[in-house]
Amino acid sequence: MSYDTIRLVVEDRGIARLTLARPEKHNALSAVMIGELTDAAVRLSADAAVRAVVLDAEGKSFCAGGDLEWMREQFAADRQTRIAEATRLAMMLKALNELPKPMVARVHGNSFGGGVGLMSVCDAVIAAKGVKFGLTETRLGLIPATISPYVVARIGEGRARPLFMSGRLFEAQEAKTAGLVTAVVDAAQLDATIEAETLSYLAAAPAAAGRAKRLARSLGAPITDAIIAATIERLADTWETDEAREGVSAFFERREPSWRA
Template identity: 75%
Template sequence: MTFATIRFAVDQRGVARVTLARPNKHNALSAAMIAEMTDVAGRLATDASVRAVILDAEGKSFCAGADLEWMREQFSADRATRISEATRLAMMLKALNGLPKPLIARVHGNAFGGGVGLISVCDTVICASGAQFGLTETRLGLIPATISPYVIARTGEAKARPLFMSARVFGAEEAKVAGFVTTIVDDSMLDGAVEAAVTAYLVAAPGAAGRAKRLARSLGLPITDAVISDTIEQLADVWETDEAREGVSSFFERRNPSWRR
């Protein structure tokens, strides 16, 4: 199975590996990558031979968030187009969150914006000690809307609020305290820790593991279609503000926005 922006393989144990493969773009989420990730999530969900899934990335970063070209297109798009594009990302996250298999993230480098969203839909997150995280949208006058249901489900409202508002970059230890990260290891131990996490899942009956995940989700924060739709509408509203126009313009013009002195 060949994709343009990701790599996909399944080993003899039934462990699938999905690798973000845009290293020259720091694995930023483009429209093509979102479509391919949604496709592979659907395939994995219905493949009874797959027991567990590893999500990792090539290059220096896990995922830098939104692709810059996608950002340019959203800047000049109309409301309907912005809603349509945000919905594509939302459906990708929904598909991964509902995957009836253990999903283990191997995280290194930077994970910003949508990259934090990807981490938030994983069941176990193994992180290199030097990894950095950030919900940086408010720097651009935007909000982390589409990923927000999964981030809140992961961290709880109290821990998410300061991270949502400040756009501050934070390290692995703080990410663990917030609930994003399960285990922190030195870079040299990352693969071994991921393998240990996979091995632990493989002792569970596959059907029972999937049902247990669904049970846990049913008892947590409900992420309904109405919730997803509301977050997308809120993002569309923000895109139309003067702050968003100033923030995104300043980013591409490589200058500070008006609110930064």
């Protein structure tokens, strides 16, 4: 299967490499990429030859979050269109989260918003030193709604609260302390660490590994369709606020929003 915004390659030994391939856009999540990642998740789930998945990215960044043009379309859209687009993103995250294979993120560059959501649905995250992260939605008058179930499942409510509210950037070591990142290594050691992590899964029986993943998910806070729908409704409500209109307008107009001192 040929894709426009991602690449998918499966090695003979059963390791699949799923690559975000919009380097000129810092691998921002466009409508096309969301659809292609969903399709890839379905294909990987069904492919018995795949034993483990490495999620990586081309270019300088891992994932900058939502695509600028996609965000502009949401700004101009009505409530139902916004809900439909947020649902597509939510179903992509759900499909990757429920992938019955080990998935390891190779995070070589900065990751914000939806990129942190992608990291949160992985089973292990290996990040390079110096990489920065952020859940920056509140700086636009928005909230990190669609990704929130997965981020909270990953790092817990207590860690999530200040990061959700402030929208501040934080570095790899803080991400590791929070539980978002599994290991932080020098950039030169990134590939060797990824190799060691994926090899550990090849020692496990494939079906048992998938069952173990489902077991762990079942013991955590449930991420049901009702919870997903509720987060999308909260996002739709937030889009309709004066703060969102001011924050997104300021972003596109390259000025500070009214609440910044």
